[in-house]
Amino acid sequence: MGLTSGLKAVIVDAWSWLNYKPIYSDPRGMPHRRAFPEAKASWVPPEDERRLAAYKLLQAYDNNQAAELAEILDGPEARDKREFGDPSMFVDAILAHVLGREQHITVPGAENTEQPDARDAMAERVQTLLRDWAEDELLPMRMQQTERKAVTLGDGVYRLAWDPAKQRATVRAVDPGFYFPVLEEDDGEFPDRVHFAWELPEDTRRGLKNRLRRITYELAPIGAATAAGLDASGRSVRAPLTVEGPDGDLVPVVGQGDSVDPDTGTVSRQYPWNDQPSTLTCYLTDATWNLEDLKGDIDIDSLPMDKATFATRSDGEVLDHLDLLIDFVPVVHVPNTVPAAEEHWGQSSLAKVLQVFDELAGSDTDSARASATTGLPMVAVSGINDSHTQMDVGPGALFKLGDNGRLTAVDTSAALRELREHVHDLADRAAKVARLPAVALGTVDPSQVPSGYALEISLGPLDSLVASMRLARDHKYALLLKFIQRLHMAGQHPDWTGITPMPAKMTFGSYKPTDKQAILDLVANGVDKGVISLETGVSMLVEAGFPIDDAAAEIERIQSRQFDKARLLADATGDTQLVGEFLGVTVTEPDPAPIPQLPPTAGDPTTDPADPAAQGSGGNTP
Structure with a gap:
């Protein structure tokens, strides 16, 4: 907004912290x-x-x-x-702490090994599929690319798509400078129309002029089915499919599985991830314009479509309002910070310290100049016999002075010392404003830390910084993983047949320096004393950086070797099948022991063959 005072306009917006330049x-x-x-x-x-x-x-x-x-x-x-390189160092440090040592895709219920139900089994299957996809798609590298943009510029953007050739969803990191969402008053952070646009330079070898390329995703009502074709000028376009109706008129054809309301004409579609039919779908357009054709009062959202040339996908589909068969815009915007109310954009981690970096650059420049005069001192000479003699100061130099001659060296080391101390003060100020303690920047001497408790206290500002930045990202990555599941279902990938979409999240690893031995002792003692569960203990080990790839498999391996606890379980329950489930093995029940056959005893009416009562009562007979 502009606050006018006389002829001076003060701009206050998401980037007004740069107004000082x-x-x-x-x-x-x-x-x-x-x-x-x-x-x-x-x-x-x-x-x-x-x-x-x-x-x-x-x-x-x-x-x-x-x-x-x-x-x-x-x-x-x-x-x-x-x-x-001070700004770059700050960005690298903040990025490393926000992402943690590693990132894991987790689905609630997937790690439940005690009496898992059908939902837990589905959660485990979805988690496995998502992790396999992340490995194939190099997701950790894509996250590094996007998150570095977010920390540096304030915003990062993922663009998702279904690749028919790879038969999987793809994710790409996009520079936020190419991202132009159409933000309506009620859209908030989820706009219905998003553009990606950039200029392409002239290519004289191929005879191409300066061009503008725009990729558009738009959420709109479902229309008639279309197919690739050519218009009157030979340009590749999409045209609606029609059939001849009862009256001889051409009637538009709806897509397979779509239904039309006879009263309103509204087309609806049942998506596999929704309980109710939806009337919306996402359309993709990939078009290019010659810049010389863009005249008049236009912007990125109002380019003339009759001047556009449309791209063609690898499977031959022309990207002119192509129905993607999904009811969401496959774009995820990741703000670096929690946006202000009714705002869309995040803030760079350099925003609050940019002026300090300017002061650092000035002080570093002054220090460099002062070091030149300290290493090669300024010298004043008086009493020279020949004033026209050229003198150079250096090792082995000899100066012939006259009567009362004098040579004086100007020492500037004190000024250089003050400048260097000033540089250290500015660096400390920048670290405090950015909430990066010395231990987070790696500039603290470990021997100077009195205790682990003191180290924990010193990390307090960093804890609040990372917590707020991860809060801004949590639901964005949950949304990305939701979209990935839906794209595989829409692409009808065989591995995703029968899948029920599950809520998934991205779990970031620990960013603090940890004492692994202390955590291992804590977990071992806690599990042994029964104050924490084995599942919680393994989770603590994972966060501490122990090489545990699959927590559920690790728990099964641990339990399969706990024979003493299995024996106690058998004594407490008498259920051998339960013991087998605990150990992860199949327990075979032994055959029942045969009834013992006792030898006959004289005088015993039930066993003495000479006694008629024994014979009459079914006793042993010869």
């Missing part, structure tokens, strides 16, 4: 045109100009190019500033 905010609050020509493109909506300029400026800090960008406004002397 003249190159970013002129008197009208808009970025410098020569520094950010991409943000000034004719097709870029005005509300996105400051966002795109902020992305470029932040990327310049991460790449040690802030001085190069400042040269446009401040002149060649701006290039003399030293940039030693």
